[in-house]
Amino acid sequence: MALSGIEIFKLLPKTNCKKCGFPTCLAFAMALAQGKTEIGKCPDISEEAKSKLSEASAPPIRTFSLGKGEKAVKVGGETVMFRHDKKFFNPTVLGVNIKDDLNDEELVKRAKEVVDSEIERVGQKLRVEAISIEYASNNPERFESAVKAVAESAPDAILILNCGDPSVLERAVKLVADRRPLLYSATDANAEALANIAKANNVPLAVSAEGPEALSALTEKIKALGVEDLVLDPRPKNAGEMIQHNTIIRRAALKKGFKPLGYPIINLVTREDSLLEANIAAISIAKYASIVVLSSIEKWKNLALFTLRQNIYTDPQVPMQVEQKIYKIGEPTPESPLLITTNFSLTYFIVAGEVENSKVPSWLAVMDCEGLSVLTAWAAGKFVASKIANFIKESGVENQIKHRELIIPGQVAILSGALEDKLEGWKVIVGPREANGIPTFLRNRAA
Amino acid sequence: MAFTLPKESYSGKVLSLTFGKDDKAVTIGGEDTLPFLSFEGSIPNRPAIAYEIQDSPIDDWPETLKAVYKDVSDDPVKWARYCQDELKAQAIALRLVSTHPDRENRSADDAAKTVSEVLSAVETPLIILGSNHVEKDSEVLVKVSEAASGHNCVIGKAQEGNYKTIVAAALAHNHKLIAMSELDINLAKQLNILITQMGFDKSRLITDPMCSALGYGLEYTYSVMERIRLAALMQNDATMQPPILGDVGMYVWKTKETMAEESDVPEWGAIEERGIAWESITATSMIMAGANLLIMRHPKAVEVVKKIIDELI
Ligand code: B12
Ligand code: SF4
Numbered sequence: 001m002a003l004s005g006i007e008i009f010k011l012l013p014k015t016n017c018k019k020c021g022f023p024t025c026l027a028f029a030m031a032l033a034q035g036k037t038e039i040g041k042c043p044d045i046s047e048e049a050k051s052k053l054s055e056a057s058a059p060p061i062r063t064f065s066l067g068k069g070e071k072a073v074k075v076g077g078e079t080v081m082f083r084h085d086k087k088f089f090n091p092t093v094l095g096v097n098i099k100d101d102l103n104d105e106e107l108v109k110r111a112k113e114v115v116d117s118e119i120e121r122v123g124q125k126l127r128v129e130a131i132s133i134e135y136a137s138n139n140p141e142r143f144e145s146a147v148k149a150v151a152e153s154a155p156d157a158i159l160i161l162n163c164g165d166p167s168v169l170e171r172a173v174k175l176v177a178d179r180r181p182l183l184y185s186a187t188d189a190n191a192e193a194l195a196n197i198a199k200a201n202n203v204p205l206a207v208s209a210e211g212p213e214a215l216s217a218l219t220e221k222i223k224a225l226g227v228e229d230l231v232l233d234p235r236p237k238n239a240g241e242m243i244q245h246n247t248i249i250r251r252a253a254l255k256k257g258f259k260p261l262g263y264p265i266i267n268l269v270t271r272e273d274s275l276l277e278a279n280i281a282a283i284s285i286a287k288y289a290s291i292v293v294l295s296s297i298e299k300w301k302n303l304a305l306f307t308l309r310q311n312i313y314t315d316p317q318v319p320m321q322v323e324q325k326i327y328k329i330g331e332p333t334p335e336s337p338l339l340i341t342t343n344f345s346l347t348y349f350i351v352a353g354e355v356e357n358s359k360v361p362s363w364l365a366v367m368d369c370e371g372l373s374v375l376t377a378w379a380a381g382k383f384v385a386s387k388i389a390n391f392i393k394e395s396g397v398e399n400q401i402k403h404r405e406l407i408i409p410g411q412v413a414i415l416s417g418a419l420e421d422k423l424e425g426w427k428v429i430v431g432p433r434e435a436n437g438i439p440t441f442l443r444n445r446a447a
Numbered sequence: 448m449a450f451t452l453p454k455e456s457y458s459g460k461v462l463s464l465t466f467g468k469d470d471k472a473v474t475i476g477g478e479d480t481l482p483f484l485s486f487e488g489s490i491p492n493r494p495a496i497a498y499e500i501q502d503s504p505i506d507d508w509p510e511t512l513k514a515v516y517k518d519v520s521d522d523p524v525k526w527a528r529y530c531q532d533e534l535k536a537q538a539i540a541l542r543l544v545s546t547h548p549d550r551e552n553r554s555a556d557d558a559a560k561t562v563s564e565v566l567s568a569v570e571t572p573l574i575i576l577g578s579n580h581v582e583k584d585s586e587v588l589v590k591v592s593e594a595a596s597g598h599n600c601v602i603g604k605a606q607e608g609n610y611k612t613i614v615a616a617a618l619a620h621n622h623k624l625i626a627m628s629e630l631d632i633n634l635a636k637q638l639n640i641l642i643t644q645m646g647f648d649k650s651r652l653i654t655d656p657m658c659s660a661l662g663y664g665l666e667y668t669y670s671v672m673e674r675i676r677l678a679a680l681m682q683n684d685a686t687m688q689p690p691i692l693g694d695v696g697m698y699v700w701k702t703k704e705t706m707a708e709e710s711d712v713p714e715w716g717a718i719e720e721r722g723i724a725w726e727s728i729t730a731t732s733m734i735m736a737g738a739n740l741l742i743m744r745h746p747k748a749v750e751v752v753k754k755i756i757d758e759l760i
Contacts, residue, residue: 216450238758244484251453260448279728279751279755283731286732300715
């Protein structure tokens with residue numbers, strides 16, 4: 001729970017020595033309460049006061065990284081129950097579970113699927129980030145060699161070591177400790193042993209128990225053993241329990257400041273039917289999971305889940321946008337066609353992609369409409385004749401091209417007359433309504 | 448630290464609404480908690496799913512979807528029977544696309560005739576939708592309301608530009624009514640107020656805050672629905688308490704993700720599964736945000752969303 005300025009003041013030396021850069025301790029306390037400065041700025045504060053303050057100012061849901069290096073991913077750190085209240089910050093990590101009893105060839109193949117999962121959508125590179133290796137063989141050597149094979153085949157993947165047997169896990173973790181794998185999972189039966197392994201190797205630990213209450217007891221015990229980077233698995237029996245458990249955990253952390261549940265959540269969503277599994281994963285992404293582990297990652301499934309994750313985690317206040325300018329698609333010449341659209345990322349990437357598909361080198365004028373789609377921008381009075389005319393004139397495109405023809409989106413065909421009036425010497429051509437009509441349209445014009 | 452269950456107490460409740468007749472009637476809404484949080488409230492009715500059919504041969508649906516209905520889609524009566532008998536539809540949504548001035552521009556009387564034929568062919572509860580042309584709908588929906596008199600249908604959609612005549616018709620012929628606004632909670636609220644001011648009881652309304660597909664504005668619909676539900680439950684805002692509609696299929700099946708051949712976009716994977724996943728995940732997201740009624744197209748997508756609902760309730 002956050003402390004008030006007065007509460008913080010009580011913990012300060014009260015000497016008004018000004019070393020912190022503030023005129024008085026009280027001023028410093030007030031600034032601290034508003035998050036405008038840091039405790040470290042006061043050199044004279046006691047250790048005890050410092051730990052009290054940092055405990056109190058810690059975020060309600062712990063944030064830490066999974067994996068190491070460039071592809072490490074942050075989990076946790078969420079501050080709201082509903083995305084419209086602010087935004088969801090650290091997108092759900094997607095992972096796939098691979099059982100160690102597959103033969104090596106198959107293991108490598110499954111790991112490669114993760115490596116190859118990356119696709120680009122709306123300018124973002126999206127991928128399955130994690131691989132969970134499950135100890136299903138009951139053969140410790142097999143597990144170790146599976147961990148090795150997977151780790152080598154997928155050098156960037158976040159590893160999850162899915163093995164509850166401390167002696168087996170202890171040996172396996174040594175092989176990949178430098179990758180900061182997540183250990184899955186501490187239960188009532190093995191909590192102490194797993195906590196010790198996590199601590200010794202400085203890796204995060206998943207904790208699993210039936211439901212939030214049992215979980216909270218277990219995390220307190222584990223935290224007392226010195227492990228703090230924890231992930232919670234409430235082990236829901238079905239999707240209904242999953243939503244409820246995840247909601248209770250998030251609410252307890254955010255609204256009650258209940259530290260034993262102030263950790264990111266992991267959901268294993270395995271279902272026999274892959275389509276059903278995809279939908280369960282969707283629920284998990286929307287409702288508070290930081291890590292979702294699937295049993296298969298077909299391309300269609302990835303695309304759908306990446307897209308949902310992107311939707312849920314966009315900032316509701318700021319639509320994703322691209323820079324206003326004249327983009328070159330292919331290697332356009334002064335004779336190449338000129339098309340115009342708005343700077344909403346989704347619109348830009350769809351249109352640019354289709355222009356590229358047409359294989360007709362083109363100029364694409366992207367106009368700043370505060371990140372709104374074509375029709376929305378039109379309805380909001382931002383993508384209208386006078387503004388488009390100004391933009392075209394000021395963009396300098398008239399020096400880049402010889403012709404004076406501007407192709408506008410079919411959905412704003414209604415603009416063409418007014419635009420021709422405003423853009424002297426130009427001819428306005430109405431393009432297709434949907435971007436997927438662009439390739440045929442451009443090819444027919446080029447022919 | 449001792450754990451205490453962080454329960455929310457809600458002062459409001461979603462209104463329940465029944466459409467259709469006799470033992471086939473469908474009831475939606477009635478919950479007094481946020482979606483699927485049964486630990487703190489009751490959820491008497493499952494979200495319902497209606498199969499969408501159209502009154503004129505399909506032109507713009509992708510092949511994978513068209514194929515499902517290839518033997519029946521030339522005739523709305525056959526199509527409705529197929530949904531009822533083969534697909535065991537809980538409800539059917541007949542979209543009168545042919546009345547749109549840019550399509551066949553069929554008359555309101557023609558549409559009324561189609562509606563009568565469908566109603567006499569099936570007992571499944573019917574949702575009757577116009578072509579989404581503001582002026583034309585205000586004629587068409589008046590006539591079809593009359594033709595469907597006594598069947599307790601859902602009529603839609605009434606929008607800001609045409610609600611008056613449509614509300615009057617739904618009132619006169621005792622139907623339920625969909626009120627649609629454009630992705631803005633204040634517009635949704637305002638339209639519901641205008642409609643109830645005409646003497647139309649709010650317990651007979653369904654709010655459609657406008658759907659959007661996965662990847663194409665889904666997050667806007669999702670958040671508007673969540674905010675409507677919160678207003679209904681936490682602030683006890685009576686104008687936000689009608690059940691919510693997600694008109695999923697029509698937004699999903701025009702996206703590139705449901706249409707592009709795998710040969711053109713190998714990194715997107717199998718086209719058929721992709722389309723079904725697109726529709727079902729859009730629908731699942733909508734019920735998570737508070738939708739009580741869905742209109743969908745692909746039987747496999749419907750099937751998986753039903754399984755999801757089984758797990759949720
Ligand atoms: C999401 C959304 C919003 C979001 C904004 C999202 C955004 N960043 O733009 C929000 C909620 C903020 C919003 C607000 C409004 N919206 Co709005 N919104 C939508 C919605 C659902 C989707 C828009 C979208 O993202 N489309 C996807 C993008 C990719 O489409 P696009 O930019 O048009 O691009 C396509 C084509 O135009 C074409 N294309 C694009 N560029 C080019 C260029 C060339 C050369 C060619 C050939 C083709 C081409 O390719 C693309 C893919 O096919 C649509 C309805 C719908 N389902 O389409 C309504 C819609 C656009 N909104 C509408 C309205 C009226 C509004 C508001 C004015 C009213 C309101 N509800 O408050 C406000 C105005 C906003 C403001 N700031 O004042 C109306 C517009 C009606 C009209 N015909 O004028 C629509 C159509 C809804 C409706 N049916 O009434 N909206
Ligand atoms: S440095 Fe510390 S003791 Fe000195 S004025 Fe600032 S808060 Fe007070």
